[in-house]
Structure formats: C-alpha cells, structure tokens
Amino acid sequence: MGLEAKLNQDGFITTTVDAIVAWSMKNSVWPMPMGISCCAIEMMASGDPKYDIARFGSEVMRFTPRQCDLMIVAGTVTYKMSHVVRKIYDQMPDPKWVIAMGACTSSGGMYRSYNVVQGIDQFLPVDIYLAGCPPRPDNLLNALIQIQEKVGRTKVREFTNKPMPELTVLQNN
C-alpha cells in the first residue's frame, strides 16, 4: 500500500520526524560524482537506461558539491588529487556519506607506488568499500542500496549544531 492510497483512505498519517526525514533522505540520495579515472565510466553507465540509477532517486548527479549528500569517489586518487577530493567533500553539507568505488580508491589497487594514496580512508571517512576493478554498475547500485539502509538509520538530531568544517585554501600546484 502506497502513501497516496493511505492518505486517500485516512487523510492523515502519524510518524516521527526522524522517521519521515530519514525516509525521504534515503530515497533521494544525490551523488557527487567524483570520477577520477576508469571507474568513472562504470559510474556513468549506472545512469543509463539499462541500470537506471533514477530508480533509486539518485539520478541527480550535479557537478557541484552544494546539494549533494553522497560522494562516489570513482578512480585512482593521487596525493596531488587528494587535496581536491577532500576540499569538495568539505564543501558538501552534512549529513553526507562516501562510497569508495573500486580497488584503487579503496586500497590503491594495483598501483603500489609513490604517487597513489593507498586507500582514501587515509583522509576521508568511508561508508562503503566497493570491490572490483572496475566494479560493474549493478555493483555500484548495490552499494547505493546499502547506503540507503544506512541513511534510513540516521537520526536528524545527530547532525544538528554540527560545526562547519574548516575550509583551507588550496595551494596552487
């Protein structure tokens, strides 16, 4: 029974603010596509009609962090790039979540080398590590569903009065 049917029948519903906010947030997770290398192609494919990320209310990929609450880091993060990734993350409003998409992002992957960060958890709080090189789009959708479950358990009050992050000016490399 959908919400419309329930409202038609009774004209009202009772709930808690936490529940309805979490319910609406989890069905409209707006991703910040942080596509840095090959994994980003699979992330783009998850938006096509075959995989259709719109089914989860997450088709709103804007290339600005201002309205996003999920950062999908898809690709190889180098030390030089890590400052940019962190800055964009800091610019996203709370509450926010992070998917580390692919082997590179999660652990440096096959790049055991001086220039690649061996896992973005060294500078970002990661919620889901997504395996694969590259992960298939349906695997990304699976991660999204897990994020949705996590969002559903979120309480609004956990995020009230949270201090703003300190935004540092990037040095010009």
Add this chain to the structure above:
Amino acid sequence: MTINELIESKLKENFKDVGFTFTTYLDELTVSFNKKNIVEVCSFLKTNPELEFLLSEDITAIDNATRKNRFTVVYHIFSLKNKFRLRLKCDVDESDCNIDTVSSVWKTADWQEREAYDMYGIKFNNHSDLRRMYMPEDFEYHPLRKDFPLLGIPGSLSLPKK
C-alpha cells in the same frame, strides 16, 4: 644514399670537431655525442633543408644508476619530409647534472624537458620555466631515479587533514 648515410655524412661534414657515435639497431639510427653540442646539432638537424627534423616527439632520460655518466638524455625527433625517426643521446654526469635546453629549437621541448626535470632532476640550462610537471612544487625527490623507492618516502607527500 640512404637516409642513415645522409645524416651521418651531413653531421660529420658540418661538425668536424664533435665526436659522434652512430649505432644502428633494427634499422633505427642513434647518434650519441657530447652534451655541450646539443643545441647546435639540434638546430642544424631542424633547419637543414634536406633533413628538416621539425618535430620533437619526446625528450626523456635514462638513469644508469652506478655508471660514471649516470644519466643519458634521449631525444626522439621526427622528419616529416623523410618520414624518418632519429634518436639523439647525450650523457650527463650526476656531479654536473645539467644540459642546455633545446626549447629554442622546438617549442614543445619546453614541456618535455620539464617532465625530464621533474622525474630525473636533470637541469636544463636557459630553460624559461623549469617547474615540476607531475609532482607537487614542494616535493624534494625525483621519482624515476633508480635510488627512489617504488613506494615513495613516507611523509614526503602531504595528505589532507582527516
């Protein structure tokens, strides 16, 4: 006369006091000579109407680790006129780690030399803008040198605050 012979004779005739070494491997010609002649040899190869090596495809280096002349700077140049690729090599020692820039000959050498500087630490004299290309400005090391560890030096590259 083949193009290999043409290049050999032209170079020998115009630079009498430069000791060239010509080697051919799989029909590819390589010319090695002293680094102090690099600019004149390059501009000759570019401007000579029969050769016209107008394109600098790549400038890179080799680290021979323990050898006396530790580095070799390698130039790959191409003649559209002859459809011919030529490789130039100049040895550079670690104690005197510099070579003259050829960016006055080929403009694109500007970036190619910056890359070689970034990765091997070879200075290109008279280069107008010798900055790092891939690594951050304040990075101290040169990653493609043989003595640089593959996994880098901990703490040499900064990470954002968590």
